[in-house]
Amino acid sequence: MAVDSMTGSMESAALADGMPGVVSDFAADKQAFAVPWGKAMMWIFLLSDTFIFTCFLTSYMHVRISTTVPWPNPSEVFALEIGGAHIPLVLIAIMTFILISSSGTMAMAVNYGYRRNRGRTAALMLITAAFGTTFVGMQAFEWTKLIVEEGIRPWGNPLGAAQFGSAFFMITGFHGLHVSAGVIYLTVVALKVWRGDYERAGNYEIVEITGLYWHFVDLVWVFIFAFFYLW
């Protein structure tokens, strides 16, 4: 991190009193984490997002514990008929593998970013975005199947506990929104990498920050997969 011009003047001057003192104490350049500010901020954002998703999963746990009506069996709800064979949870399994593949390509993109390999970084990020788009597409298919064929609604469904629909649409919807936002974020950064913006600035840190967000989306899916689909 480059030392800001602010820091120099702050250190030489005595600490101010009153409101200007409060402002400078809170807003002055004081560094706690030995990482670029963008990375620290992304981590703190992800921490807050962890709390949001845990609140969703906890409320899901609560409604599932407290309902007296049997919970629909997710293994059967998300089963598909492929070539005449009945395979339980197969769509969700494929979605899981797609998201993990995208995490792998993203990790390699970050690595190539640090090696200053502009072409490979941009290409791997675009592949990651393509995997993300596939994931969202499959989720749209899954939602359509549940809404149209199974008649599942946020307020009730023919399979069992009414809370199944609300928990499902809330949790997977919010996760899908994160994936969609991630695809846009990845595409924008990939195009800027391709154009050579970071080559000129000599700083590929943004690729790692984007990667943090993307890996977090995969991380959340690991928990949703375990608690919503497998439990």
Next chain:
Amino acid sequence: MSAKEGTQHPISVYLWIWFLLFVLSTFSYMVDYLHVQGLLRWTLIIVFMLLKAGLIVAVFMHMKWERLALKLAILVPPLCLLVLIGLMAIEGDYTFLTRSVAFTP
């Protein structure tokens, strides 16, 4: 600083973790496919989940190579959530019992 560290990991580290994540995902899918039930099912699901989460955070998100201050700042606060989860589990059981007594269909 990070730029130097970033270049130190060979690609093979990521490929290896990627492979492990695939294997762990397959295992957790097999838990459902083979109809493992009861305590064993829940144990296996949670073990595979935590292993996958750990690998993603430690290697893919580079947490393994960060300084302790950042590790603590990010990884300790979520532990508060265990209190919320514990309280809501107790509360959920209570609601279930109350409903069973008062609203049995």
